[in-house]
Amino acid sequence: MTESSPFSVIHSDGSEIRLLVLLPSEKDAPIHCRLETASLSSNPDYDVLSYAWSCPSKYEEITLDDTPFRVPEPLAAVLRRLRLRSKPRRVWIDAVCIIQQDHAEKEQQVLLLPRIYSQARRVYVWLGESTIGTRTAGAPVLEQSLGVPQGSPRLSIVQEALLAKYLIFICGPEKLTWESMGRALKASSKKLEEGEMQSFAEIFCLISRLRQRRSDGQGILSPFELLYKSRRLECENPRDRIYGFLGLAPSVLEAGVVPTYDTSVSTAQVYTDFARKMIQHSERLDILNCVREWRGSGVTVATTANEMDGLPSWAPNWAGRTANDPEPLLDWSDVSSRYCAGRLMEARIKQNEDPKTLVLNGIRFDEVAELGIPWHPEVDIPPPSRNGIEALEQWEALALAAPLSCPYGGDAGRKAALWRTYIADFAGDRSAPKHHSAFMECWYGRASWPYGFSSPADIELHDARPRNLFRVVKDALSLTRHGRTEYTTYARRAYAACAHRRLLVSKRGYIGLAPWNAQPGDVVAVLYGGSTPFLFRPGSTPGVYSLVGECFVYGIMAGEALAWEHAIAAAREFRIV
Template sequence: MADIYRNGTGNLICLDEGIDDPAAIVAALNFVHAANGCATSDWGGADTSKSHGAMADLHYKHSNDLYSAGCFSRSWVVQEVVLSKQSTMVLGNSLLPLKKVLCVARSCYYYDRRLDDANLFIVRMLASILDKGDKVAHPKSADTVSSPAAAMYHLLFAMMYQELSDPRDRIYSILGLINWPEGIPSLLVPDYGKSARDVHRDAARYQLRDPGLRLATLQQVYHYSAPAISEVDMPSWVPCWIRSRMDLRPSGSHLFDHAAHSDTAVDVRSMETKGPDVLEVSGVSVDFVAQVGEIFERTDFAEQSSVGEVLNLFHKVRRLLPADLATNAGMFELANVLLQGWPNVKAWNLEDWAHWTKEETVENISAYITYLVEHKHQPPMLESLAIGEDAAVRKASRFLKQLVWVWADNQLFQTASGRIGIGRGIMNPADALVVLYGGQVPFVLRPSGVYHQYICDAYCHGIMNGEAISQHQAEGRASQVFRLR
C-alpha cells in the first residue's frame, strides 16, 4: 500500500462521513485560520488568545467536530496522507488543503486547548511529519530521527490513538512510513500467519537492539496488576501496544533526560536457545526494594480532595532526605525528589512549555505547600484559572500540574540501603533495583527463578547520573546478566 500512495500524483480524502454540517466546519476552519495567522511551516502555530467570545467558541466546537471524524482515527489513513505527493480533503462542496486543516489543529492545541486532546494528538502527529519533510521527526525539534528503530519508536507513540481492526496492524501500518536503507528487517516483514502477540514481541526485540534508543522501549511498558498482561500473555518486557492506547502510559517519559547508564552502551541479546520470549540484558544490581508506600491516583489531586496523604508524602520525603525546608536549598531538594529530578534536568512548565529556573521551582513548591496548609484542599487546576489570577495561586497550580504528571499511579519506595525513589504502583518489596547498560534510568525487576520479570522504570535519588555504574566499576565488580521473560 505504501508504494501505491507514494507513486500516486495526489490523494483526495472524503470527510463527509459522520459530519452533520460541512458548511459550518468549513466556516470554522477559515475563521480559526484567519484568527491565528497560521504559518504552515511553523510547529508552534500562532497566538490565539484574542479569539474569544461566543462566536469563536462555536467555531472551535465545529473544528473539534472535524477532528472527531472517523478519517483521522484510522491507522492506515496516515499512509494516505503522508506518502501522497499532495493531499486534499473534500468536505461538502469545499476542497481543503491538508496543511490548512492541520495548521488550524496545531495552533488550537498549543494555545487555546479548546479541542479534545485525543483528536488533536492525531493531527499534531500528522502535522509534525508534513512540516519536517521527512518520514518522522522529533516533536518540537528540527532534528529528524536518526535510525529506523527510532522512527518506529516515535511512530508507535505518535499513532497511539489510531484505530485498527487487526492488532498486528499497529506495527504493520507504520512500516511504509519509515526509511529502511537495507530493506525491512526479516523480523518485521509483514506476515499475517504470525500471532499478534509475536508481531508485537518481535517489534520490541528489534527496537531494544538499537543503542540510540537507550532502552526507551522498556520505558513504554506499563503493567497494571501483574508483570504479564493476562489477556495477551506478553513477555514482561514487551510494551502492550495491543491494548487500547487510551490506557497506555504517556510516552516521552519525564525520566528520559537522565543518564543513569553513565557512558555504557546498550547490551541486549535475544536468547534464541531459550526461545524468543527471553531477553538478556547486561547491567549492575544496585539494591532491593525494602518498603513501598501509598499509591497515588489522579483523584488524590482533585481540587476538593483531602490533602492529608499528600502532606504526609512530603513530610516522609523530607525525613528520608533529610531536607531543611527553612532554606531554599532544602526546598529545591524536596521539589527535585517529588518531581523525579526534573528541576536538575529540565523541569517543564506544562502551561507554556518553558523551563523553570531554580528560583521558580522553589517559589512554586513553596506556594503549593502554603496553599495546602491554608486552604485544606488542592489549588485549582491550572487550565481553570482566570486571567489575572493571584500570582501565588498560579504558582501553586503550576506545581500541582507537574506533581499529578509524576505521581499518578506511582508510589514512594525505600531500598534496603536507605535510598528513596519513585516507581509504579505495581512494585513490591524484594523487587530488584538495577541499572542496565545503556538505560537512562534505573529499572525494577522481579526475581522469578533463574529469570526476572520486568516491572517498571524508576526514579531513585542519587543514582540518576551514572553514580551506581561508577561505584561498581571503582570496586572492580563485574557486570551481571539478567534474563527477562
C-alpha cells in the same frame, strides 16, 4: 474484493502497484472502472484515497474491467465524489489495489507505502457523508475526523499526513486541507466533547510537529514516540501498529524488521521480535520505557481474543492501553536523552534459546522498601499545587520520614530531593532552578493562588506563613512578576511525572517515582544501555524477573550507579520473562 477478481500479477520488488482507473461519467451514473499496473519508478499520475475499512453492512455493484463487482457502499459513495466528468482519474486504494488475502503481496506492498503516499498528487481522506452544518462552521468535518460516530481516528492518518504532498479531508461535499483542519479544530474546541478533543487534538499536534520538522529538514522523532502515542488510534490489524511506520522510521527497517501477515505467526510474536531487534540494532533500551501494565481489566484498545497470549513482560503491547498509563519519562523530542542512568555502557543481549526471555546485564542497585498511594488524577489538567491531593500529601510524609540512612545529606537535601522528584528533574543538573524556594512554597500550597483559577498562568501568591514571611513574600513577588510561565512549566512537568505513578522509598533511603503497579520488594536495577533505572519483580527462580516498568530515582539518573563503589559486586545477569 473477491478471489475471482481480475487482478494482474504485480512485482512489488520492482516498485509496481495497481491503480484503479475511474472512467468519466455523470454524477449519478453507474460506476465503471478498470485496474491497470504502473511502476512507481516511472512517476505515474495518480491520487490516493484513504478511509476506514470497517466491516460494511451494505454493498453496491460497480463494473470493474467489464465485470460486475461488489464494493462497500461507502467506497461507492466516495468514488462518485472523486469521479470526473470529462477524463479518467487514477486512484490508489489499498483495500482495492492490494489483494488482502495474499499475504506475500501485502507484505511487499506495505514496504512501498511511503513511496505511494509521497509520490501521489493528492491524498484524499474520506470521513464519510455529512448531513449537518457547512464548511464555514468547520465542526461537522472535524466531528467526522474525530470519529463521530464512526470511532477513534485511524492509525493510517499519521503516515498519510506526514508523507502526502497535499492532504485533503472529504466529508460529504465538504473539503478541508490539513491547515484548515487545524483552524477548524481550534474554532470547535469548545463545542466538542473533551474525550473526543483530547483524542484527536493530541495526535493532530504530534503530526503537525512532525510535519514541521520534516519541512525544516530535521527528520522525525523517535519511532517509539510514534508507536506509543498512536496507541489510541484505530487499527484493524494490530501488527500494522508497527508496519504502518516502516517508512517513517528508517531505524526500524535498518533493524531488520520486515512485515509478515502469516497467520501462523501471532501478533505477540511480532511485537516480541520487534522489541528484540530494536534493542540489538540500537544497543539501547529505550523501547523498555514504553512497557505499561495492560493485563487485566481497563484495556481501552481491544485486541482479538488471545492475540497477546505469551507476550513477555519486556515487550510493549502497542495495541493495548489503559486510562492509568503514565507518560514515558523519556522526552522523545530530545536529540539526546535527559537521563543516562546506564547509557554510558551499551545494551548487549546475551545468547538464549528461549525467544521470550531477554537476557541483559546490569546492576542490582536497590530494592523498594515503601510505596506511596498511586495518584490517578480524574482530569487531564495539571493542578496548581499538591495541596489537597491525598496521594501527593501522603508522598511528602512518607519521603520525609527519617530513614536509617539518607543519600541526600540530611533533612534539607531530602526536601530538595523530594521536590525535584515531583518534577522528575533533569539528570546532571545539580543547581537549584530560578525561584526554587518560591516554586516549592507554591507546590506545597503554603504560598499559592486561590482555587477557582483555571491554570497556573493565573497565579497570585498569597497566604505566606509568618515564620517564612520575609523570604516567601520576597520570592513570591519575584515569581509573580517574572516566573508565571516558568512555574506553569514546572507544574505541568510535575503532573506528567507523577500522574499514574506512586512514590517509592528504597531500602537505602533513595526517593523516586515508580509505576502505579509497583510492589514492595521490587528490585531497582540499572541496566547497561538504559536511559532510566527499571523495576523488576523477582520470580520463583533465582535470577529470573518480570519487568514492572521504568522508574525515576533521584540521585542515579546521570550514571552515578555505574560509579558506585559496590557496582562490580552488584553486577549481574537479568533473565527477563
